[in-house]
Amino acid sequence: MKKASEPVYLMKLIKTSCFFGLFLLSQAYAGQEPITPIPNQVDVDNRKVQLGKKLFFDTRLSFDNSISCASCHDLETGFGADGKQFSDGVKGHQGTRNSPTVFNASLNFKQFWDGRANDLAGQARMPVTNPLEMGMASWTDVIAKLNKDAQYPQEFKAIFGGPISEDGIVAAIAEYEKTLITPNSPFDQFLLGNESAISKQQKQGYELFKTYGCVSCHQGKNVGGNMFQKIGVLKDINLQTGSLNEDLGRYLVTKNEWDKRVFKVPSLRLAVKTPPYFHDGSVKTIEKAVDIMIEFQLGRAVPESDRAAIISFLESLVGEIPEGVY
Amino acid sequence: MKPSTLLLIYLFLAIAGGLGVFYYQSTVPDNKEISNDVTQRLLTIDGLNSDIGELVLRSRYNLDPNYDSLTRSATLLDQSIESFGEAYFSTEGVSDPMLVKSFEKLKSEVMIQRDLIESFKSHNSVLRNSEKYAPAAGQSLMSIAKEAKLDDAEQLYGSLVRELLAYSLLGSSFSIEKIKVALPQLVELENKMPEFSRVSMFEFGRHIETVINEKELTDQYLSKVLLSTSDSQIDELSQGWSQWLLSNSGQQSFLKQLNIAYISFLLVGLAFVTWRLRNLYQHLDHEVAVQTEEVKKAFDELKESETKLVQSEKMASLGQMVAGVAHEINTPLGYISSNVDTIRLNMGELDGILKSIDMISVEISESKPNTKKIGSIVKRMVQVYRRMRQRETLSEIEDLLKDSSYGLSEISNLVGSLKDFSRLDRTNAVDTDIHKGLEATLKICKNLIGERKVVKSFDHQMPLIECMPAQLNQVFLNIVTNSAQATDKDGTIKITTKRVGKGIEISFEDNGEGMSANGMKQIFDPFYTTKDVGQGTGLGMSIAYKIVKSHGGEIKVKSEIGKGTQILVQLPLQQSQAELSVIK
Numbered sequence: 001m002k003k004a005s006e007p008v009y010l011m012k013l014i015k016t017s018c019f020f021g022l023f024l025l026s027q028a029y030a031g032q033e034p035i036t037p038i039p040n041q042v043d044v045d046n047r048k049v050q051l052g053k054k055l056f057f058d059t060r061l062s063f064d065n066s067i068s069c070a071s072c073h074d075l076e077t078g079f080g081a082d083g084k085q086f087s088d089g090v091k092g093h094q095g096t097r098n099s100p101t102v103f104n105a106s107l108n109f110k111q112f113w114d115g116r117a118n119d120l121a122g123q124a125r126m127p128v129t130n131p132l133e134m135g136m137a138s139w140t141d142v143i144a145k146l147n148k149d150a151q152y153p154q155e156f157k158a159i160f161g162g163p164i165s166e167d168g169i170v171a172a173i174a175e176y177e178k179t180l181i182t183p184n185s186p187f188d189q190f191l192l193g194n195e196s197a198i199s200k201q202q203k204q205g206y207e208l209f210k211t212y213g214c215v216s217c218h219q220g221k222n223v224g225g226n227m228f229q230k231i232g233v234l235k236d237i238n239l240q241t242g243s244l245n246e247d248l249g250r251y252l253v254t255k256n257e258w259d260k261r262v263f264k265v266p267s268l269r270l271a272v273k274t275p276p277y278f279h280d281g282s283v284k285t286i287e288k289a290v291d292i293m294i295e296f297q298l299g300r301a302v303p304e305s306d307r308a309a310i311i312s313f314l315e316s317l318v319g320e321i322p323e324g325v326y
Numbered sequence: 327m328k329p330s331t332l333l334l335i336y337l338f339l340a341i342a343g344g345l346g347v348f349y350y351q352s353t354v355p356d357n358k359e360i361s362n363d364v365t366q367r368l369l370t371i372d373g374l375n376s377d378i379g380e381l382v383l384r385s386r387y388n389l390d391p392n393y394d395s396l397t398r399s400a401t402l403l404d405q406s407i408e409s410f411g412e413a414y415f416s417t418e419g420v421s422d423p424m425l426v427k428s429f430e431k432l433k434s435e436v437m438i439q440r441d442l443i444e445s446f447k448s449h450n451s452v453l454r455n456s457e458k459y460a461p462a463a464g465q466s467l468m469s470i471a472k473e474a475k476l477d478d479a480e481q482l483y484g485s486l487v488r489e490l491l492a493y494s495l496l497g498s499s500f501s502i503e504k505i506k507v508a509l510p511q512l513v514e515l516e517n518k519m520p521e522f523s524r525v526s527m528f529e530f531g532r533h534i535e536t537v538i539n540e541k542e543l544t545d546q547y548l549s550k551v552l553l554s555t556s557d558s559q560i561d562e563l564s565q566g567w568s569q570w571l572l573s574n575s576g577q578q579s580f581l582k583q584l585n586i587a588y589i590s591f592l593l594v595g596l597a598f599v600t601w602r603l604r605n606l607y608q609h610l611d612h613e614v615a616v617q618t619e620e621v622k623k624a625f626d627e628l629k630e631s632e633t634k635l636v637q638s639e640k641m642a643s644l645g646q647m648v649a650g651v652a653h654e655i656n657t658p659l660g661y662i663s664s665n666v667d668t669i670r671l672n673m674g675e676l677d678g679i680l681k682s683i684d685m686i687s688v689e690i691s692e693s694k695p696n697t698k699k700i701g702s703i704v705k706r707m708v709q710v711y712r713r714m715r716q717r718e719t720l721s722e723i724e725d726l727l728k729d730s731s732y733g734l735s736e737i738s739n740l741v742g743s744l745k746d747f748s749r750l751d752r753t754n755a756v757d758t759d760i761h762k763g764l765e766a767t768l769k770i771c772k773n774l775i776g777e778r779k780v781v782k783s784f785d786h787q788m789p790l791i792e793c794m795p796a797q798l799n800q801v802f803l804n805i806v807t808n809s810a811q812a813t814d815k816d817g818t819i820k821i822t823t824k825r826v827g828k829g830i831e832i833s834f835e836d837n838g839e840g841m842s843a844n845g846m847k848q849i850f851d852p853f854y855t856t857k858d859v860g861q862g863t864g865l866g867m868s869i870a871y872k873i874v875k876s877h878g879g880e881i882k883v884k885s886e887i888g889k890g891t892q893i894l895v896q897l898p899l900q901q902s903q904a905e906l907s908v909i910k
Contacts, residue, residue: 034391109397118404213455219392226397227447234452234536258445298455299532301525 034210034219037188038104038269038319042178047159052176053325055169060145061128063090063135069124069173072133073102075326079273080105080180085281090135097247098281101274103321104267106178108225113279114250115228115264120174125166139166182269182319190316198316205313208306213298222267223317230262231278234299237261240292242282249279272314286311336595347581347588354577364567367410368560371432374403375556382443382551385450386544393447400443407436422573425566432559439554446547453540457494460533461487467530470523479515482508486534494537497545502538509534632852639865647747647803650773654740658733665726665733672719675710682707743769747799755901757790760798760832764821767802774810781820788823791830792901797873801881804866805834805893811857812838812891829879829898837890846883878902 055061056069072087072095073080080101086094097113105111111123127133128142136142143164146152152164160168187206189197198206209215218224228250231237237245250259263279276282277289290310294302302310381396383389390396414420415429464487471479486508493501512531519527682703689700714720747766761784768780809819813836820835841849841856848854850871855864874881878898885891 032391036392036394109401118401211458213459215391216451216455220394220397226393227451228444229448229451233448234456234532254441256441262448298459299536300459300529 033191034215035187035191035223036221037191038107038181038183038185038221040183042106042181044175044178045159047155048172048175049179050176051155051159052172052174055173056176057326058146060149061134061136061142061169063137066090067134069102069127070326072099072127075102075180075321079103079270079321081274083275085276087133089130089133093132093135095132097279098276100266101270102177103180103182104222104225104269106181107220107222108264108267109227110264113263113266114253116253120177121167121170124170124173124177139169142166142169179322179325182321185269185317185319187313187316188319199312201309201312202316203313205309205311205316208310209313212294212300212302212306212310214293214310217265217297218268223269224265225267227265228259228262229265229297230260232261232296235296237296240296243280244278244282244292247279268314269317269319271317272311273318286314340592340595343588343591347584350584351581354574354581357571357574357578360574361567361571364414365564367406367413368564368567371403371406371410372557372560374399374406375436375554375560378403378439378443379552379554382446382548385447386548388454396443396447400440403436404440407433420570422566422570425563425570428559428563428566432556432563435554435556435559439551439556442547442551442554446544446551449540449544449547452536453544456533456536456540460490460530460537463526463530463533464490467519467523467526470520470526474520476515476518479518482511482515483530486512490534490537494541497541505534505538635852635865636869639869647744647770650770651740651744653773654769655737658736662730662733665730669723669726672714672723675714675719679707679710682710740769747796747803755792755794758793758795758798759788759790760793760795760830760897761788761823763795763799764802764823764832767799767806768821771803771806771810774807775819776810777815778810778813779816779818781818783820783822785824785830788825788830789899791897791899793877793897794873798877798897801870801873801895802832804870805895808866809834809836809838809891809893812836812840814838826896828900829896832895832897834893834895835890840887840889840891841883841885842887846885849883850881 059065059068059071061068067088067090072082074082078101080103081099085098086096087099088094100113105123106120109115111117111120112126117123117126129136129138143166146164146169156162156164156168159172162168186197187202190203209218217227217229220226231244231249232240245261248260250262250264251257253259271277271289272286275286276284277286278292283289283292287307290307291302294300294307377399378396381390381399385393385396411429411433415426420426464483468480468483468487471477471483486505489501489504489508492498493505509531512527516524516527686700686703689695689703743766747763747770764782764784768775768782806819806821813819818837820833822833822835824831845856849867852868853864854868871881874895874897878901880894880896882894882896883891884894
């Protein structure tokens with residue numbers, strides 16, 4: 001009995017001593033930037049990626065063969081989103097929340113605006129059978145459709161060692177989505193030491209981004225996407241003239257009182273490229289979005305010059321779309 | 327109960343026991359592997375749990391500029407718990423209720439902690455922002471108040487900034503009381519301060535309130551995260567596992583005992599089978615001995631009956647021979663007997679003459695011979711004689727005696743042949759003229775041969791051969807008898823002898839009914855006969871075959887139905903020593 005638990009105690013001791021070591025170390029790194037670069041490479045299974053790519057563009061995943069993942073997450077022209085307030089589903093239906101970009105989604109800690117999916121595979125599972133989106137009656141139907149394909153059954157057999165399955169489909173799509181990142185942005189280059197990678201205004205914008213407090217939530221690799229936040233923490237969102245107060249957000253998932261109007265903090269990596277803004281896509285311009293954020297989240301007003309600098313900083317966050325992903 | 331039923335029950339028990347032990351073994355988990363894996367998992371969970379405590383603190387005190395590390399550790403902890411549950415507490419996993427309960431406790435604790443962390447992150451962000459901004463806003467208001475020469479306002483802003491900093495850095499309750507007292511005074515300042523600073527004032531007030539509210543909340547969440555009972559849940563689970571593994575080792579030793587018991591059971595079965603086999607072999611040996619004895623007895627009996635049969639065949643041959651011989655002797659005996667009777671009758675008349683001669687000699691020797699009487703006697707004598715001469719009685723007697731003498735010589739001849747045939751006086755292989763044997767045989771069979779024509783084509787240069795003549799004669803007798811019986815009354819039997827190389831060849835041919843191919847095949851088999859029951863023993867040709875073989879010779883048969891049969895006997899001139907011993 002002692003034998004089994006001894007290593008646990010030992011580990012704790014090590015952890016505790018490490019804590020003090022790290023504490024001292026962190027002091028030295030106190031000047032560290034809150035935003036970090038996106039890695040250039042991801043470790044993926046190439047066969048799954050190729051299969052996932054095919055599935056991502058396959059309209060057979062929808063009820064009437066009209067919609068694929070790529071319909072709403074347009075990689076070529078839409079930076080992974082469709083630019084619409086609500087995306088079009090089958091039979092003329094429309095979604096209820098704005099489609100976020102699929103780029104860098106793998107860097108988000110949870111998926112969907114309300115974080116109801118823990119990972120990419122969990123996310124990919126849902127739109128297919130959502131009647132407002134791809135509208136399939138069941139995954140059994142999806143599998144039956146894909147089984148008629150000349151290649152899918154063999155590819156699944158080769159990769160997963162079995163027939164086509166729901167888990168296999170979403171795993172392949174998730175694997176493909178891991179390759180959809182936008183590294184090497186000017187700002188990342190700047191972070192890595194290239195002082196001239198961004199303009200003076202952008203540097204100024206970054207400082208403002210930090211001093212205004214945007215960075216309190218929009219931080220990390222993905223400049224957001226790693227926490228939840230209530231919309232309207234410093235000013236009641238009901239005072240907003242738009243519709244941002246209507247959606248109760250994460251509360252609909254957890255039914256916790258404190259989760260009312262709580263949403264996942266979105267990544268700002270491609271913010272300037274993927275209007276409209278917010279969970280309901282009700283804000284058309286980045287300027288308006290920045291204004292609303294500073295007003296309701298930071299409890300301040302922002303002069304136009306500061307806002308312009310911040311937006312120019314946001315532009316420096318746009319990275320490169322890797323070759324061959326679409 | 328039948329042994330086969332017992333065996334079935336035993337086999338059933340053996341198989342069922344084997345399956346049972348196997349099933350039990352499959353339910354007892356591999357302790358070492360599980361122990362390692364679980365220890366590893368618990369270490370990971372515990373490590374992540376410690377990491378989270380540390381990372382939460384780092385975030386709270388701005389040592390971490392972002393939440394990436396905290397978020398990553400929290401996600402990993404979630405995944406570790408999830409995979410731990412899938413590996414050991416899914417439907418087919420551990421069913422120990424205590425263990426399941428303590429895992430569920432840990433899981434729910436971690437889930438609560440996860441929610442606390444998310445709340446902490448949200449509130450900490452807001453607090454961080456306001457903590458930074460409020461003092462800055464206060465200072466700018468201070469300078470505005472200074473320019474507007476509002477000392478009270480300046481002092482108020484100054485003290486609020488100080489107390490706010492003291493509160494946010496030290497968390498002093500004294501400061502918070504002071505702030506709470508000062509806040510209503512801010513509202514009073516609204517009208518005194520310049521118009522352009524209204525917004526700043528409003529923001530300042532809101533951020534101070536935010537700091538007060540959010541600090542309390544954030545610190546609550548922080549302490550809840552730090553005071554999480556995950557540690558003790560992990561300890562509890564770890565101890566539970568150790569106990570479970572201990573009870574498992576009980577199961578393991580039980581399994582060991584079960585295995586030993588099962589092996590013993592099988593060994594008992596094996597021993598029983600061995601014992602039974604040994605008994606069976608012993609019984610079998612005994613059986614074989616008994617059977618062998620019986621077979622030997624039967625063989626001996628068969629041999630004895632064969633000897634008896636051979637003997638009876640000999641007796642039959644002898645009987646046949648005696649019958650033939652008796653007939654041969656009977657004929658001369660008959661006429662000799664009748665001759666003697668006739669002679670005796672004739673002898674009566676001679677007797678009268680002789681008596682008359684005696685009476686004459688008595689008269690003559692008298693002192694006074696009665697011539698008259700003598701004369702009448704002589705007269706009577708002459709009359710008898712004349713009568714006898716008239717009836718040729720004397721020549722008849724002569725002829726009869728001659729005839730009888732011939733008959734007796736015939737009988738004597740026959741007896742000689744009999745002697746030649748049986749040669750009872752000879753028991754060794756001797757040089758023999760087989761023609762003598764053939765002649766004797768034919769003589770003995772004369773009665774049987776009857777009217778049949780016997781053609782003898784003998785090689786006159788025939789040498790003597792070394793053999794047991796009596797045995798060979800029996801062979802000839804059997805063959806000639808068969809030939810005679812197979813042919814019609816006017817048939818022909820041809821006997822040819824000739825010398826061939828180092829031996830001789832004797833051929834018996836007849837123009838009788840012949841025999842089938844099947845008959846030829848079986849002719850030398852014992853008890854094969856075509857004769858009616860009681861007429862033959864079926865051993866004649868079989869004995870002939872044996873005798874010829876024992877002489878180192880060959881006996882062959884050629885036959886065609888309706889045409890006749892040829893029996894060819896080949897014999898060597900000399901017998902080898904080995905064969906001689908066989909003959910004897």
